[in-house]
Amino acid sequence: EVQLLESGGGLVQPGGSLRLSCAASGPTFSTFAVSWVRQAPGKRLEWVSSISGNAGSRYYADPVKGRFAISRDNSKKTVYLQMNSLRADDTAVYYCAKWRISTPDAFDIWGLGTMVTVSS
Amino acid sequence: SYELTQPASVSVSQGQTASITCSGDKLGNKYVCWYQQKPGQSPMLVIYQDNKRPSGIPERFSGSNSGNTAALTISETQAMDEASYYCQTWDSDTVFFGGGTKLTVL
Numbered sequence: 001e002v003q004l005l006e007s008g009g010g011l012v013q014p015g016g017s018l019r020l021s022c023a024a025s026g027p028t029f030s031t032f033a034v035s036w037v038r039q040a041p042g043k044r045l046e047w048v049s050s051i052s053g054n055a056g057s058r059y060y061a062d063p064v065k066g067r068f069a070i071s072r073d074n075s076k077k078t079v080y081l082q083m084n085s086l087r088a089d090d091t092a093v094y095y096c097a098k099w100r101i102s103t104p105d106a107f108d109i110w111g112l113g114t115m116v117t118v119s120s
Numbered sequence: 121s122y123e124l125t126q127p128a129s130v131s132v133s134q135g136q137t138a139s140i141t142c143s144g145d146k147l148g149n150k151y152v153c154w155y156q157q158k159p160g161q162s163p164m165l166v167i168y169q170d171n172k173r174p175s176g177i178p179e180r181f182s183g184s185n186s187g188n189t190a191a192l193t194i195s196e197t198q199a200m201d202e203a204s205y206y207c208q209t210w211d212s213d214t215v216f217f218g219g220g221t222k223l224t225v226l
Contacts, residue, residue: 035215037163045155045163045206047215059213062121095162105210106153106168113162 002026002109004034004096009114012086020081020114022096030054030074033099035107036081038092038116048094051079063089086118122211124218131224132197140221142190142207150209152190154183157220158203166205167192199225 008020022034036048049070050059058070069082079096093115097107125143132138142152152170155163165174167183170190180195194201202225207218 037215037217044219045157045208045217047217050213050215057213061214097163100168103169105151106165106208107155107163108165108168108174110162110164 002028002032002098004098004109004111006094006096006111006114009094009116011117011119013120014087014118016086016118017082017084018086018116020083020094020096020116022079022081022111024077024079024098026077028101029077032101033057033104034072034079035097035099036070036079037095037097037107037110038090039095039113040089040092043092046092049081050099083116086116088118090116091118092116122209122214122216124207124209124216126205126207126218126221128219129222129224131226132194133226134199135196138194138197138201138223138225140192140194140205140207140223142192142218143188144190144209144216145188147188147190147209148186150185150211152183152185152207152209154181154192155206155208156201156203157206163206194223197223197225201225 003025035050067085072079093113095113098109154167157163170185171183
């Protein structure tokens, strides 16, 4: 079964940058899309960005457009989220999540999450 | 943008049936899925495509979706079902989550 593990979170000052990584196990990495979903403390889940299996399609939520960039390296089985111009309201646990392969309409595998804190 | 509305909290006595709703404009025309999230844990998919259960999810969990409302039903609710539940759909390559419902098992 596929497993996902996020890394790269931490404390960063407003205006700073951070790159998150999502490493996957399993042989089918290039066959499924991956998304980043965040959750501010005590708040709802919020979709951030998605990337297709071959990286040909990338999508972003309005609050992060122009500041965040999603990418993937299928040879390393890793998805990245480059976060620039970070703001206090970007503070959250960031999860990577795998879309169902057969029909990409739900996230069937989630990582453990990595905490990002934006504060001076 | 598209809004999904859930009640903030639902309470149910152990062994009884709990129902959590998720409302959105013409939601019945979209697929809805549901996630369970316990404190300090990652979300877990419990229902996809309105009413299908992933492998390993008990039959006690069921879903429906019609008109403007989707619902997650948990029959014979157990203490272990106490968690927050989120509905989710997608439209035009954008993913939408409901605000979440805290299920308390009395």
